[in-house]
Amino acid sequence: MSFVDEVTSARKSRRLRWRDMSKLKKHEAKWGYVFISIWVIGFLAFYLIPMVASFAFSLLDFQLAKPGEIEFIGFEHWRRMLFEDELVWTSMRVTFVFALITLPIGMFVSLGLAILLNSEHLIGRDMFRTLFYMPSMIPLIASIFIWSGVLNSQSGWLNRLIEFTTGYPAVGLNGLRWLDSPNLIYIALTYIGIWGVGNAIIINLAGLQSVPTDLYEAARVDGANWFRRLWSITIPMISPVIFYNLVLGLVGLLQYFIVPYILNGGNGYPENTTRFYMIHFFTNAFGYADMGYGAALAWLMFIVGMLITLALFGSARYWVYYEAESN
Amino acid sequence: MATLLSEQKPEVLERVNANTAARKQKALLIKFGITSLAVLLLSLWVMPLFYGIVTSLKTKEQISDPKASILPAAAITVEFEGKEYDVYSVPFEDGTVRELALYKKGRQASTFIDPNNLSAEPIEWEGIWRQLEQARTVSPTWSNYPEAWNTVKFGRMLWNTFFYATVGMIGAVSSAAIVAYGFSRFDFPFKNVLFIILISTIILPPQVTSVPTYAFWVSLDMVPSWWPLIIPMFFSNAYNVFFLRQFFLTIPREMEEAAKIDGAGPLRTFWSVILPQSGPALVAISLFHFFFAWNDFFGPLIYLTGARDQVPITVGLTFFNGIYASQPQLIQAASIMTLIIPLAIFFFAQRYFVQGIVITGNK
Numbered sequence: 001m002s003f004v005d006e007v008t009s010a011r012k013s014r015r016l017r018w019r020d021m022s023k024l025k026k027h028e029a030k031w032g033y034v035f036i037s038i039w040v041i042g043f044l045a046f047y048l049i050p051m052v053a054s055f056a057f058s059l060l061d062f063q064l065a066k067p068g069e070i071e072f073i074g075f076e077h078w079r080r081m082l083f084e085d086e087l088v089w090t091s092m093r094v095t096f097v098f099a100l101i102t103l104p105i106g107m108f109v110s111l112g113l114a115i116l117l118n119s120e121h122l123i124g125r126d127m128f129r130t131l132f133y134m135p136s137m138i139p140l141i142a143s144i145f146i147w148s149g150v151l152n153s154q155s156g157w158l159n160r161l162i163e164f165t166t167g168y169p170a171v172g173l174n175g176l177r178w179l180d181s182p183n184l185i186y187i188a189l190t191y192i193g194i195w196g197v198g199n200a201i202i203i204n205l206a207g208l209q210s211v212p213t214d215l216y217e218a219a220r221v222d223g224a225n226w227f228r229r230l231w232s233i234t235i236p237m238i239s240p241v242i243f244y245n246l247v248l249g250l251v252g253l254l255q256y257f258i259v260p261y262i263l264n265g266g267n268g269y270p271e272n273t274t275r276f277y278m279i280h281f282f283t284n285a286f287g288y289a290d291m292g293y294g295a296a297l298a299w300l301m302f303i304v305g306m307l308i309t310l311a312l313f314g315s316a317r318y319w320v321y322y323e324a325e326s327n
Numbered sequence: 328m329a330t331l332l333s334e335q336k337p338e339v340l341e342r343v344n345a346n347t348a349a350r351k352q353k354a355l356l357i358k359f360g361i362t363s364l365a366v367l368l369l370s371l372w373v374m375p376l377f378y379g380i381v382t383s384l385k386t387k388e389q390i391s392d393p394k395a396s397i398l399p400a401a402a403i404t405v406e407f408e409g410k411e412y413d414v415y416s417v418p419f420e421d422g423t424v425r426e427l428a429l430y431k432k433g434r435q436a437s438t439f440i441d442p443n444n445l446s447a448e449p450i451e452w453e454g455i456w457r458q459l460e461q462a463r464t465v466s467p468t469w470s471n472y473p474e475a476w477n478t479v480k481f482g483r484m485l486w487n488t489f490f491y492a493t494v495g496m497i498g499a500v501s502s503a504a505i506v507a508y509g510f511s512r513f514d515f516p517f518k519n520v521l522f523i524i525l526i527s528t529i530i531l532p533p534q535v536t537s538v539p540t541y542a543f544w545v546s547l548d549m550v551p552s553w554w555p556l557i558i559p560m561f562f563s564n565a566y567n568v569f570f571l572r573q574f575f576l577t578i579p580r581e582m583e584e585a586a587k588i589d590g591a592g593p594l595r596t597f598w599s600v601i602l603p604q605s606g607p608a609l610v611a612i613s614l615f616h617f618f619f620a621w622n623d624f625f626g627p628l629i630y631l632t633g634a635r636d637q638v639p640i641t642v643g644l645t646f647f648n649g650i651y652a653s654q655p656q657l658i659q660a661a662s663i664m665t666l667i668i669p670l671a672i673f674f675f676a677q678r679y680f681v682q683g684i685v686i687t688g689n690k
Contacts, residue, residue: 006526006569018516028513031593035509038502039525042562046536047528053539064545116368121354121361128365130677132372137673139622141641142662145648146379149655155390157378157397202681247530255532258624262645278534285538286629295538302535309530 004244005322051302057295064289077296088297090272091280092304098276099253102190107245110197114204115230129205136198144262147192151178158191179263182273189274192259200245207241208234236321243320247312254305257282277301383659384467390655400463404428405442414442415459417452426462427452468656475660479647481640488639491556491627492620498560499616500609503567508597510568511575512583528565534625541629551634556626567612570683574608575601611683614676621669640665 021029058078061071081088116122117129135143150156158178159170170176178188211234219229235242257278260266266283268275281301285294382390385399403414405428412428417439419425427439430449437456438449475481510522544555578601586596602609624641631638635646644661651657673680 006522016514016516016518025514029515032509032513032515032518035513035593035597036506036521038561039506039563039568040521042502042559043524043528046540046559046562047531050536050539050543054536057539057542062542064542113368116361116365119361121358122365123358123362128369130674131369133677133681134670134673135373135376137618137669138376138666139641139669140624141622141644142379142666143375145644145658145662146375149382149659150375150378152655155655157374160397161374251530251532255534257534261624261628262648265649281534286541291538291542298535298538301532305530305532305535 004247005240054295054298057291058293058299060292062290062292064291073292077293080293081296081300087272087275087280088300091275091277094273094275095253095256095277098186098189098256099250101186102193103246103249103253105190106194106197106200106249107242109194110200110245111204111242113197114201114208115234117201118205118208132201133198135195138195140196140258141262143195144192144259148179148263151188151191153177153180180270182271185270185273189259200249203241203245204238207238211237239320240322243312243316247309250308250312251305254278254301254308379659379662383471383656383663384469385471385656386468387654387656396463398465399467401466403442403462403464405440405445407440407445412440414462415439415456416462417459419452429456429459432456471656471660472664475657475664478651478657479643479661480636481661481664483636484638484640484643487637487643488621488641491553491623491639492617494557495560495620496613496616498557499564499567500613502561502563503571503612504602504605504609505597506563506568507571507575508601511572512593512601525565526569529569537625537629544630551631551637553631553637555630556623567616570612570615571605571608574605578604607679607682610676611679614672614679615683617672618669 018026018029059072059074061069061073061076063069113132117125117132119125122128138146150158153159153170153175154172156178159172159176162168162170162176176184178184178191215233215237216229219233224232255278256276260268260274260276260279261282264274266275266279266287268279277297278301281294281297284290284297381398386401389399389401403426404411405414406412407428407430412430414426414428416424417427426442427450428442429437430440431438433456435455436451436453439452440449441447510518510525540555541550544550549555582600582604583596586600591599620639622641623639627639627642628645631642635643638646644665647661648658
């Protein structure tokens, strides 16, 4: 069970009450608390208290450079964030547009490759699996440098390959300028991130292997072709896996920061298309060391992320298939 | 209805044979098609890696010249009488092509010398030398690597990264094992609620809590330093706890019961029964943590930016990228140096990885 399934199935578990427990059970329970106390302390110190403090900060005028001049200003930062700072909405839009482009591509590629690597007709399957997974071990910083070289409009291999295979004049200043054109930048960022689908490939692969083969045999007897079997058996059967990848992908995209930061220092080039929400947050919180406004931006991100996750989990019961529930 | 094949009439048998032959042929064709598709996709998939390797071995000029070959090739030159002469591929009327050095340039005809036999008689050649192709040879510029290593102080950054990864790994794995043991083997009130809270923190972006945490470490005067990055690791992380709990749940309880009867307390059971049986899982999360640390960026960026000597590779290379944008060969060399250790570890330990990812992502 993935941790995502754990959340969806949590309601069914029974309840344990302290006063109903025997002495021995209480002794055991105390040991349980001792073991998990490490996490509880960490949770309080690095999650709960900072969350509350973050909200408190958002009500303060708190510049790190002037620690003596902290002042309570109420919801002033929130007003500025929601109604004045246009970059908040720009960066929010940028983040979602990019997610809408890159998530489907990433999920399609990882599922497609998993299907290929699961094929019984593929010779040398283990070797192919290793080699397709390998690039996801490459540190992101190295893949950003390598891919931005490959995507270089003049000396990069991608444009040379396109020109060589299709004849389209891709090379040069008037060619395909992946990293400079607002129309191409999201595709370029998708390329840069594509090696990261390695984990999703493996999870999809494990999902594919757990589909009972008798379903396929029955479908074959009924005359269903390959696409029909994919659509009516494979996809529904591995929908929990797809859901898991979707949740992780979306959570990761909300935090999308490293690539735009390294490519151009987080200045939004070209035309603010890479001003992602995290970039805007980082610029304010750590670039300008504005703790108050930064905390407000962080809280907005938390709220938006929560809403999306809840919506996603709420939608799960309409399209994610759980075997246990249907029994 | 089941008649043996051998009892069939000869013509039926023949048809069956022909059928299996055709089917075999078809299967072979499918095998060939699928495998070629995989080869094609794989070459596109790893093409950038080759770009990185090849580019890291070029000179700056070889990269910017759009007509230069894909491989790091340099023009061949010959020294003769104290002067350098370029070597060209010169076609002759009898169909042969010789590699000759251009000695004297002329509009309609030029004089060449044989680079292998400089003292021989010069060769007259009719034609326009500008249309000739320069002879090239593969000549990797290995010196890019030491140059990149020295300019970025790569050794220092490597040590920082390694230190961060190792110390953090010890903290993350040991704390996660203890917490996971608590969640997998003990029953206590609010366990489920606490567990749901724990895994919800996987979805919480770490940046959300970063502002007050940062202010806290600044107030303790610990910025810039490694402490804010390492201390939280010793309080376990949701992903690792979840992973180890899943694994502990699969360990049969008989041995623990036996240990209990022998009078072993929970600590002793954890140390001598659970941990020895969890080798592969512990290796897997150690590796996960190692790779996480190798990639970690946001934390080191905010906590170490003021201390250039302490930054890990990720953050250090960002500065480097800004300064050396016009030296792509050095940037590629640094990238290759960065990825070589993780890739080597991966090839030695891939079995643990794949199992690990499957445990967290699936049933």
